[in-house]
Amino acid sequence: MARSDLADTSCPVSRAIERVGDPWVLIILREAFLGTRKFDDFQRNTGASPHVLSLRLKQMCGDGILAKRAYCDSPLRYEYRLTDKGLELWPLIMVLHGWGQKWLGGQGVMLTHKACGARFAPQLSCPGCGAPLTARDVRAEISPDFQTEREQREEDHR
Template sequence: MKISDIGNQPCSIARTLSVIGDTWSIMIIRNAFLGIRRFEDFQKNLGITRHVLTDRLNTLVEEQILYKAPYTESQKRFEYRLTPKGLDLYPVLLSLVKWGDQYMDQGLGAPLDFIHQSCGHRFEAVMVCSACKLPLNPKQVTVKMGQGFRLAQGLENSEQKQSELKQA
């Protein structure tokens, strides 16, 4: 399989990586969360070439993770802002931060502190079960085929046909 075909798999991780899986895209999204909005500021902060930055920004706009908003009267200059779809990537970034702080801090500690404005406390990202609110542990999670996988593989109809044959 070619890397360009990864987004065609019936896999949420593969599909996500097909859009934001390269280093530059995730760094652009990080910078957008940090308040960087203009092309020149992305370029200066990241040290990325204009060609690559243009390509990644166009992809993120096309995928509706960022949108372009004019910031001059003539509307020839744009800034890039996170869409609701882009804002939903925040837990992904926080998970990367937590992992990086734990394993990649070079013994110096976390380079950034995240403060919850509502309570004023520093926090770390914690993943919890949406039903019972207990922290998730990979040893306590079972993964089963979902409807999207069955439909993508054409299994939904074959399972339904088998069920109908058993009833007949």
């Protein structure tokens, strides 16, 4: 499957990867969750070239992940803020943080729950019983639409 085809599937994983699977998008998200708002700060903190950063910020605004807002009129300057849609990507960044810390090393940032002050590592848990979840604890069921797509790909592959 070509990357351009990722948006044209019923699989939400593929469609999400098409929107936020670019490494620069993920690094920009990391920075946005750390409080970065201004172009120059994104550039300094990510190491992205102005051209790459400009393209990704425009894409993320177009996708509704970030909102561009003027903060200075003379000269005209903008800041980028996470939208509700962007804020819902927090678990993705937290899972990447936890995985990277465990398997690749480095602390990066420490996470502290604002309400109680406890330090924590990201963890998925069941909304029903609260038990921690791993891949071995979950059963995935393929939707009929996605199953049809998979069968069509198998047919096309022959």
